[in-house]
Each structure stands twice: as structure tokens, then as C-alpha cells.
Amino acid sequence: MKTKIALFLLALLVVGCTSSRPVVRTTTKPKVTTKKQPVTQNKSVTKPVTKSGESKNNTSTHTSTPKTDTQVSLEATSNVKTYAEEIQMYVDNFKEIAKNNMKTHGIPASITLAQGILESGAGKGKLAQSANNHFGIKCHTGWTGESVKHDDDAAQECFRKYEHPSESYRDHSLFLTSRTRYSNLFKLDKGDYESWAKGLKAAGYATDVKYPDKLIGLIERFELYKYDNEVLSRDFKPVKKEVILAQGADYYTIQQGDTLYSLSRRFNLTVDDLKKLNNMSDNAISIGQQIKIK
Template identity: 55%
Template sequence: MFKKILLTFTILTLISCNASKPIIVTSKNAPLKSKSEIVRTTKKNPPKGTVISKPIATNQGRVDSKNNETEVIVSTSKTVVTNDVIKMYIYQFKDIAMGNMKTYGIPASIILAQGILESGAGRGDLAKSSNNHFGIKCHVGWTGESVKHDDDAAQECFRKYDNPSESFRDHALFLTGRSRYAKLFTLSKGDYKAWAKGLRAAGYATDPKYPDKLISYIDRYSLHEYDSMVLDPNFVSNEKQLVKELTVETRTVATNGLDSYIVQKGDTLYSISKKFELKVEDLKQKNNLSDNTLSIGQKLVVK
């Protein structure tokens, strides 16, 4: 009898132990759930790493795009240009700008920067239709030709010139001949920042950012180098490097659809024909030239 009672007690004890196993399984599942949460958290970390790397990719893209950067110039018209077009413009008119600086006392850097901004680097509507590179309106006393163009008001009167060099000369006469610009000529010719701010203060433009835009072009394209060349004959600049770069850009632009060229100091029909891979006779025929005479600022058809 005692043996039966002992056997029964042993069986009940075993059954009781087995009944606790599900509790053990449940407690093991809890850590598994927490591990899966850690895994999910770990998976969220890589995107953070990706975000950190994005600025690197973006900066690299900016560096690459800078070689062919496009910008919109808004003056009397909205013009889309590239760095190549602006460099071509500088190459074409730097000698005229330096000549005007010597004659009239206006910094060459300011002249070039205003030309770039006001004419859309020669690609704006006024520049193409009337050779007006500085957005100068007719004003009282103008007796030359004119064109109508929408600006602050509809169909305003703007001056028209036979060639760009006339526009550059008239710009100099415009500034030197009006009393409101007199303070400009008390400024140092080497202080292009003061000149840029002075033009805005004198009322040349209503855009509050006008000085910043001019200064930006001067800094980006080292236009102040031309001021230094005029002010100090012994100044050693990067002119050779600048001309080399601009010449390369000129050739690049010339082979990419440029259909006209402005005659510069020292140009000949032969040198221009070589630049645009034309025969001299073909160049003369395209422009109805009877001889080899050229004038600075003359526009030639080269395509």
C-alpha cells in the first residue's frame, strides 16, 4: 500500500513539472522580440550614413557643373547664358573698356561688369537689335536712332547704335556728362566696390542688388586685373593666363554656333579667318567688304 502511494505521488510530481514548460517557452520568446526590435533599429542606421554622404555627392556635382554653368541675367530682358558666353564677351570688349578707362576715368572692371549685366553678355534683346549694351534710354536731348522696348513701362525709348563700340563710348559720355554721377569720379579708380555702390546711389539702376551683381562679375572673372593694368604700367598680372583662357573659350564658342564676331584691337581679316576657319575671301564676301580695312567694334558675320 505504501508503495502505491509513493508511486502515485511521484507521477503527480512529474506531471506538475511538465506543466510548467510552456511558461519557460514564453519567457524565451520575450528576448527574441527584443532582438528583432534591435535589428530593426540597426536597419535604420544605414540611411543615416547615406544622408551624411549626400552633401559630398552634391558638392561634387556643383564642381562638375561649374565648368558649364548656366545663369539667367535679368536686365532690360531675360537672357540665359553660360560661362563661355561671358568669357567671350570679356575677350571681345576688354580693350575697349581699358581704352575708355584711360580716356574717361571709369574703371574697366565696372564697364565690363555693367556690359555683361545690362546686355546679357551681348545676348540680350537690346544688344542684338540695337547694339545697346548698357540699357541707356533716349532721355531728353538724344537725337540719334532709337528703338522701342518694354522695360519699366511698355514700349520705352532706348538708344540705338551702329556698333557696340559706339555704345561703349556713349556709356562713358553718359556718366561723365551728368552731374548726378560727378561723385563717382572722386572715388579711387581702383576701388570697384565703391564705384558699384556709387552707381546705384546715383540712380543708374533701381535694383537694390545692382552693386552686388556687378561686384560678383568682377570677382568671378578677375575684371579688376584690367584696372590694375591701366593704373600701373609696371603691374605684373595674370593677363597672359586670362587671355589664354579667354582665347580657348572663344574658339570653343566659335565652333559651337557663334555667328558673329566683334573686331578687337590688333585683329586683321587674316587672323579672324584663321580663328573661325574661313578663307579671307569668304569672310569678305559674307560681310560685303571691298577691301581689308577693319575698325574696332565692327561686327562681322562669321557663319
Template identity: 60%
Template sequence: MFKKTLLLLILIGFSACHTTQTVVRTTKKVPSKTTRTATRIPRKPTPSRPVAATSQPKAASSSGQQGQEVIVSTSKTVVYTEVVNDYVNQFKDIAMGNMKSYGIPASIILAQGILESGAGKGDLAVSANNHFGIKCHADWTGESVRHDDDSDQECFRKYKDPAESYRDHALFLTTRSRYSGLFKLPKGDYEAWARGLRAAGYATDPRYPEKLISYIERYNLHQYDSQVLGTEFVPFEGQPVKVSNAGTSAAVAGTYEVQKGDTLYSISKKFSLTVDQLKQKNNLTDNALSIGQRLVVQ
């Protein structure tokens, strides 16, 4: 009986093995993604707005075209050619008067005035009528102002008007022994005078002579030396800035251009001055006037 039962179990087991299905799992093959290479398409450049070019100083021209002038002395001043022209026009007669009276070349006086005062627009010229950067020194008893220069808050002379500054400049050079060598130089040799001023210690800037000479030659300031000395004036080619001598009596503020028939007396009355005041403002030693001469009246 036992054997029959065992045999029956074996048969059942064998049958079950053959009827069981084998399950096969299939995985759907997913196509791989194609790798794309990114291509950059250059964008068309966006039109840029035009940028104004920084203006550069222009060379002086005979047509009166304005060029920028940067003047650095006791202060940094930016002016234009016309401002320098007006400055020369305003003070050329005083400069020539000082040349006659004191022996200092008019070209040197004007060049120093332009450089030291920023053509009348510098800090010291505006606040103190100081056109030559003259410091107080021990012998100065007049008014003064404080201004940064070689040292902080140095003492500089203050004047009631520019004419007084021009007169003091002449006295400053003629009364100090260290400048005595200048007056042995030819009056028409502005280059020697420019170098002599630096050698005598007027300024600490090593390029001081070159700056003065540059102003003289660019603005033809030596023409005023020629007028005083009675020599022929030869303008520099390529440096044709022309200081106009034409115009009405109101061409430059604070000055008057002498007209035909004018006298010191008539001009003084016109501007509520005395004759002595008018002569003092313009460093005049006599009553002689010439048509076209420009006088300081304020």
C-alpha cells in the same frame, strides 16, 4: 334507419383521418459558402526609366568648363561661361581705353556691359547694339527702339555698333552731374563704384551693386584695372574663371588680335577701314598698339 346512416358516416370519416398521410417537406441544407478574405499580393515594382536631372548652373572653373549663367536686366538671357569669357575678350581693350580716357574703371565698364547686355546676347544688344541699357532721355537725337522695361515700350538708344555704345556710356557718365561723385572715388575701388552707380540712380534694381561686384570677382575683371593703373593684380581664390588672351586673330568674331609688326594703318587696310574709323571704333586716342591687343574691326 336514420341512426344507422349517421353511425356509418362517422365510421367512414374516422377511417379516412387515419389513412391520410401527412406530407413533410424537407429542405436540403445547402452548405454555406466560406467567406474568403482577399489577400493583395504586392506586384513587383516596374523598373522606371531614368529621368534626366535638371541641370543647375555650375560654378565657373579654370578649365573653361561651361556653366549656365542667367542674366536678368532689360531682358532675361541665358548664356554660358564661355559666352561671358568671349564677351570680356572682345571688349576688354575698349574698356581699358575708356578707363584711360574717361576715368571709369574697366572692371565696372565690363561688368555693366555683361549685365545690361546679357553678355551681348540680350534683346537690346542684338536689336540696337545697346550694351548698357541707356534710355533715350530728352537730349538723344539718334535712332531708337522701343522695349519693355520699368514701363511698357520705353525708348532706348540705338547704335550702329557696340563700340559706339561703349563710347556713349562713357559720355553718359562723364557729362551728367548726378554721376560726378563717382569720379572722386579711387579708380581701383570697384565696390565703391558699383554702389555709387546705384546711389546715383543708374539702375532701379536694389541688388545692382551686388550683381556688378559678383561679375567682377567671379570673372576677375579687376585685372584690367590693374593693367591700366600699373598695380599688382591678385585673383580671387575659388573664382578661377580665366579669360584667355591667347588665340588667333579670328578668335572672336568682329575683332582682330594685334600681331607683331601690325600698325593701325596696316590693320585698317586689311579690314577696309580708315585709320580714323579704326580709332573711333576702339576709342583710341593715339596710334600706340600692343601685341595681343584686340581691336573691334566691324
């Protein structure tokens, strides 16, 4: 009897030991699983970051920038950068007004359009947008119309405001014809836009030393002289300027597509050499501008 009882207890002990082994294995597996789960969750959390819309937007912005930069741009006196297509649209919008003013007041349409482009940034400048003022005309004594304040040579100066850009064009013509300091301009040939551009600077219309070159560059690049031709019934076409000799030093007239880098290669100079020769603080050049090359 004692032997049977001993055998029974031994059997229970063996069964207990064998049944405990799976329990140990079962508790071990969840531990491994719980270690892996946080890793899987972290990966899923990072996916929204890698798929962020912001990163995609930033990429698309950078890829589109070079396309814009390849366009030839002009820096207006209104500190607004304008492009060839915008300038041509501006010309198409205001060429008839400029021609009519030429017939009435004797100011070359090419000059009026070039000044409008330069002063207003082809209509994109702040004064053009807020006051329809395309020529930067200040209030001056006697102005009784509406006005706006705008920072220019001094802070918050008074500038004329118009209901429509055409009024600004008309006032530009009246402004030049009614002031004695511009009287010498009207002794010039109406088709001589180069003399008019230089005459405006000499009379004090602008302080920018490159102002005449900028006007001439715009007129020749966008063929604004054609509108003078239409009014004067002529077929004038400017002669392409090449390297010319002036006052013992070689000068070059900037053409479409020129850059300081391309000119440095052409004339065996460095960009810094060209800037020093011409007292330039930056790389900005304009069509029609004359620069020293020796």
C-alpha cells in the same frame, strides 16, 4: 440488274460524301487565316509609331539638358540667361574698348565690362541684338540719333540705337561723365570697383537692390579687376571674403559655387530659413552678395 444499279448508286453516294469532307476543311482554314491577318497588319501599323522620330528627338533633348544646366549661369537684367563661356567670350571681345575708355574717361574698365555683361546678357539681350545698346541707355532729352522701342519700366520706351557696340561703350562713358548725379563717382579711386558699384546704385543708375553685388560678383569671378591693373600699372588682387560680423548679425558673402542649399547645410539652416532672413522671394543669389545667416 436492279442489284447492280443499287450498288452503283451506293458507290456514288460514298464517293460524294468522302469528297465533301476536304471542302469543309478548306473553307475552315481561310476563316482562321483571315482572323490572324488583321492582327499581323495591326502590328505592322504600330511599328512606325514606336519608331517615331519625334520620340527620339524628345529623348535626345532631355538627355542634353542636364549638361547645359551644370554650367554656372547668371541672370542678367535683360532677362537673358548667360553662361560662363559666353561671358568670357564677351570680355575678350570688349576688354580693349573698356580699357581705352578708362584711359580717356576715368571709369574703371572692370565696372564698364561688368555693366555691359549684366545689362546686355553678355550681348545676347534684345537691345544688344537689335540696337547694339549694351547698357540699356534710354533716349532721354537731347538724343538725336536712331532709336528703338522696348518694354522696360513702362511699355514701349525709347532706347538709343547704335551702328556698332563700341559706340554704345563710348556713349556709356559720356553718359556718366556728363551728368551731375554721377559726379561723385569720379572722386573715387579708379581701382576701387566696390565703391563704384555701390555709387552707381546710389546715383540711381539701377533700381535693383542687388545691382552692386551683381557687379562686384562678376568683377571678382571673371577677374575683371586685372584690366584696371593694366591701365593703372598695379598688381591688385581682392582678398577673399569670409563670414563677417556686421551690425550685430552674422553675414556671409556669396562665393563661386554657393547655392542656398549648400549654405543651409553649412550653417545648419533650412533653405526657407535663409530666404526668410533675407526677404528673398526665390533662390537666386549672386557672387559677392552678402546674406544674413543668423
